[in-house]
Amino acid sequence: MIIKKSPAEIDQMAAAGEILVRTMDLLAGKIRPGVTTLELDAAAEKYIRSQGATPAFKGYRGFPGSICASPNDMVVHGIPGKFKLQRGDIISVDIGVVKDGWVADAARTFPVGDVSPVAMHLLDTTRESLFKAVEQCRVGNRLGDVSHAVQQHVEGAGLSIVRSLVGHGVGRDMHEEPQVPNYGSPGKGTPLEEGMVLAVEPMVNAGRHMVRMGDDGWAIYSQDGSLAAHFEFTIAITAAGPRILTPWHHPEASASAPAAA
Template sequence: MIIRKSPAEIEMMAAAGEILVRTMDLLAGKIRPGVTTLDLDQAAEKFIRSQGATPAFKGYKGFKGSICASPNDMVVHGIPGKYKLQRGDIISVDIGVVKDGWVADAARTFPVGDVSPVAMKLLDVTEGALFAAVEQCRVGNRLGDVSHAVQEHVESAGLSIVKSLVGHGIGRDMHEEPQVPNYGAPGKGVELKEGMVLAVEPMVNVGRHMVRMGDDGWAIYSQDGSLAAHFEFTIAITAAGPRILTPWHHPEAQPAAAA
């Protein structure tokens, strides 16, 4: 069942998202060679808790971290640990925040110093695919319009969508209906209605689309060892258009949901 949110509930989610964005900004300033993924995790947890919120991922189905930190060929779900960032790496940082019972979820992939042209293309294309999806998050569109926007943007650049991993609805629970694939046919699927909130998250490989599970049962890698990127927003479907509740891109203040 898809749970639609009231404008007041969307504001609650936006409050969680505001903490998430400030957490992401904090970590962005710490990403440099020599920093461990555990360093990033500890900084995130300390800040989130200082804001009267909790890390959504901590303890979720046994997950040990407060964030997911996934370098290079790791697509998602990296458990923070001893890995030290190196110049030329890319690192996906996925953050979830719970504030007053409402969840926000977002991710960015960062370059660590100067990176290869292939890595920069991957980051640019994956981020661009997310913004293409945002434009389709409008009342009356179909879920397939969102999915197709991601697929078209990525595949037209010669990169591969990770088809076995999806986005999701979000609200009081981190994972709600519907699932949000990153590929599909336009005009198909669930109709988007006011009050729906989606975590849209393109996951893209430079090489082929297949992935493999790591030995820890959490980390997911590109099967062919190629670089991977992950970008994500929590997006509310409102009468005024898509509202990004986790605006880590800081274009301007996001408008309030329509009453």
């Protein structure tokens, strides 16, 4: 069942999103060669708790970290640890925040210093595909319009959508209905209605789309060892258009206003 949110509830989710964006900014300033993913995790947890919120991922289904930190060919669900960033790496950072019982969820993939042209193409394309998806998050559209926008942009750039991983609804629970694939047919799927809130999250490989599970039972890697990127927003469907509740792209903008087209 899809649980729609009232405008007041969406505002509460946006408050969690504001904390998330500030946390993402904090980590963006710390991502550099020599830093470990565990250090990023500790900084995120300390800040989130200082804001009267909790890390949504900590303990979720047994996950040990406060963030997911996924370098290079790791697509998602990286457990923070001893991995030390090196110049030329890319690192996907996925953050969840719970504030007053409401969840916000977002991700970015960062370059560590100068990276290869392949890596920059991957990051730019995946980020752009997320904004293409945002534009489709409008009353009267269907989930397939969102999914197709991602697929069309990514595959048009010669990259591959990870098909076995999807976005999701979000609210009081981290994962709610509906599932949000990153590929599909326009005009198909669940109608988008006012009050729906979606975590839209393109996950893209530079090589083929297949993935494999890591030995820890959490990390998911590109099967062919190619670089992977992950970008995500929590987006509310409103009468005024899509409202990004985790606006890490311009954190100075008010999260209380609908996103610009």
